[in-house]
Amino acid sequence: LKTPAVIVNFKAYSEVEGGKALKLAESCLEVSEESGIKISICPPMPELSLIASAISIPVLSQHVDAKKPGSATGWVTPQMVAASGAVGSLLNHSEHRMMLADIAAAVESCRSLDLVTVVCTDTAVTSAAAASLSPDFIAVEPPELIGGDVSVTDARPEVVSEAVSAVRNINSSVKVLCGAGVKTGKDVSKAIELGAAGVLLASGVVKAANPKEILRDLVQYL
Ligand code: G3P
Numbered sequence: 001l002k003t004p005a006v007i008v009n010f011k012a013y014s015e016v017e018g019g020k021a022l023k024l025a026e027s028c029l030e031v032s033e034e035s036g037i038k039i040s041i042c043p044p045m046p047e048l049s050l051i052a053s054a055i056s057i058p059v060l061s062q063h064v065d066a067k068k069p070g071s072a073t074g075w076v077t078p079q080m081v082a083a084s085g086a087v088g089s090l091l092n093h094s095e096h097r098m099m100l101a102d103i104a105a106a107v108e109s110c111r112s113l114d115l116v117t118v119v120c121t122d123t124a125v126t127s128a129a130a131a132s133l134s135p136d137f138i139a140v141e142p143p144e145l146i147g148g149d150v151s152v153t154d155a156r157p158e159v160v161s162e163a164v165s166a167v168r169n170i171n172s173s174v175k176v177l178c179g180a181g182v183k184t185g186k187d188v189s190k191a192i193e194l195g196a197a198g199v200l201l202a203s204g205v206v207k208a209a210n211p212k213e214i215l216r217d218l219v220q221y222l
Helices: 020-035 045-054 078-084 100-112 124-131 157-170 185-193 211-219
Strands: 005-009 039-042 088-091 116-121 137-140 175-179 198-201
Touching (some): 005 175, 020 045, 088 100, 124 157, 137 157, 185 198
Parallel strands (some): 088 116
């Protein structure tokens, strides 16, 4: 993924059930094309393949399991993600935590399949731990601010800057994103000032009455 990276996680909001996910993906594509900023998207899992084949911006899975192809009912293997046409996956999202050993194994499998990995964390300490697994990105998000109205960049700016320096000390090739409450272009530029390579966001776009307007505002300073 190109940086600055703007990743929109559709989560499991009712606003993106069924065909509504494709509509939001099309809005992301349109703003991405007009602004020249690569917006990546994480559609709901059942829509992954359909959206990855219909839309030309990068599509990521919301989750991937450390499972091998075969007897793994209900789990999502890295191979399935790759075959769906997605280019990568979030891992260890605050709403879908994983054990450290499973994050390590999943990152490794994704790497062998050329899938981009975005490991979510909550503090500078867990970001440093995740950096030792050498994912492509770490996305630091204080859970208590997720889905709220105050951006991490205003409420806990030190979490972002401390995660950036902790990760740099462990593995300087890992890029750090931040998320939680990010909703405006001003929040995004503050994230960049704090040393982040981009943002991971959800409700500000997914629940907006006019997502395109919000997306245009979000990318305006990049
Ligand atoms: O995955 C992004 C997310 O957890 C942040 O959510 O709604 O605070 O932008 P939100």
